[in-house]
Amino acid sequence: MKRPRIHDIGLGVCFLLLAVIAFRPSGVLGSRLGAWYAERQVLALYRAEWADAASARSSTLGSGGGAPVMFEFSDYQCPFCRSSHETVNGWVAAGEARIVLVHVPLSDRSREAARAAICAESAGAFAPMHDYLMTTEDWQAPAADWLSTASAAGVPAGTRFASCLASAGPDERLSRDSALAVRWRVTGTPTFVSGHARLVGQASDGDLEKLLGR
Numbered sequence: 018m019k020r021p022r023i024h025d026i027g028l029g030v031c032f033l034l035l036a037v038i039a040f041r042p043s044g045v046l047g048s049r050l051g052a053w054y055a056e057r058q059v060l061a062l063y064r065a066e067w068a069d070a071a072s073a074r075s076s077t078l079g080s081g082g083g084a085p086v087m088f089e090f091s092d093y094q095c096p097f098c099r100s101s102h103e104t105v106n107g108w109v110a111a112g113e114a115r116i117v118l119v120h121v122p123l124s125d126r127s128r129e130a131a132r133a134a135i136c137a138e139s140a141g142a143f144a145p146m147h148d149y150l151m152t153t154e155d156w157q158a159p160a161a162d163w164l165s166t167a168s169a170a171g172v173p174a175g176t177r178f179a180s181c182l183a184s185a186g187p188d189e190r191l192s193r194d195s196a197l198a199v200r201w202r203v204t205g206t207p208t209f210v211s212g213h214a215r216l217v218g219q220a221s222d223g224d225l226e227k228l229l230g231r
Contacts, residue, residue, distance in 0.1 A: 058202075059201050059202050059210065059215055060210075060212070060213075060214070060215065062200065062201055063088070063201065063210050063211075063212060064212055066200075070088070070117070070197060076117065076118040076119075076120070076134065076135070076138055076143055076147070077115060077116065077117050077118070077143075078105075078106075078109045078115065078116040078118065078143075078144055078147065079109040079112070079114060079115035079116060080115070084112055084113060084114050084115045085114055085115070085211065085212075085229050085230070086114075086115045086116075086117060086211075087114055087115070087116055087117070087209055087210065087211040087225075087228055087229065088116075088117045088119055088201075088209070088210045088211075089105065089116050089117070089118055089119065089207055089208070089209050090119045090121045090198055090201075090203045090206055090207060090208040090209075090210075091118060091119070091120065091121065091206055091207050092120075092121055092122055092123045092124075092127050092131075092206040092207075093122070093127050093130040093131065093134075093150045093151065094123065094124055094126065094127045094130070094157065095123065095127075095206045095207065097206070097207055097218055097219040098151070098206055098207040099151050099152075100219050101207055101219050101220040102148075102151040102152065104220055104221060104222060104225065105220060105225070106148070107222075108222075108225055108229075113229070114225065114229055118134075118143075118147065119194045119197055119198060119203075120134070120135070120190075120191055120194045121194065121195065121198050121203065121206050122191070123206065126157060126159070128191065129163070130150050130156060131187070131191060132182065132187035132188070132191070133146065133150070133156075133163045133166065133167065133182065134146050134147055134150060135181070135186070135187040135190050135191075136167075136177075136178050136181035136182050136187060137167060137170065137172045137178065139177060139178075139181050139186075140172055140173050140175070140177050140178050140181075141173070142170070142171060142172040142173060145170050145171040145172070146167065146170045146171075146172055148170075149166070149169065149170035149171075150170070153169075155169075163182060164178070164179060204217070205217050205218070207219070207220065209224075209225075209228055211228040211229060211230070212230070213227065213228060213229065213230040214227055214228050215228075216228055
């Protein structure tokens with residue numbers, strides 16, 4: 018019987034060590050497998066929960082009943098959220114997608130803007146308020162008045178918006194949005210989640226096609 022040579026044994030040990038290093042959690046292949054598995058888990062959660070999560074929120078852009086639904090976790094001061102807005106709006110306007118907006122404010126001013134958007138939603142004017150916040154900068158000044166901002170955005174005049182701002186309702190909504198972001202492992206904005214994929218960062222038309230399974 019031919020005995021294995023020392024050289025062959027050494028090569029085998031080297032290959033084994035390289036495999037162990039590559040597949041450990043911090044290794045190149047191990048980290049990629051971990052990321053792939055984490056994304057599969059998120060998509061599984063989405064498929065199981067999306068209907069309930071969507072019905073619990075009224076911050077929806079697009080009214081096409083047959084259009085696929087996609088969640089966008091967003092922040093009004095996030096530059097990549099703002100630069101994605103026109104592209105996302107184009108798909109919504111064409112009836113190609115419905116967007117469920119989940120607020121993930123990353124600053125105090127963004128939180129105030131999210132509260133204002135939620136209150137505009139209660140007045141039936143979420144879409145124009147959302148568009149205004151994403152495309153203008155005046156409201157970002159610390160002294161900006163939210164009632165004036167709402168008026169500029171086309172939110173109907175009346176006491177409903179002001180009463181909402183003074184209530185705890187928007188904060189309760191933001192807490193629910195934050196809990197959903199944690200459960201779906203959202204770590205940055207914007208994050209788009211559909212039944213087909215997840216995207217973190219600025220979205221192009223090609224990205225949205227993949228997200229919507231085109």
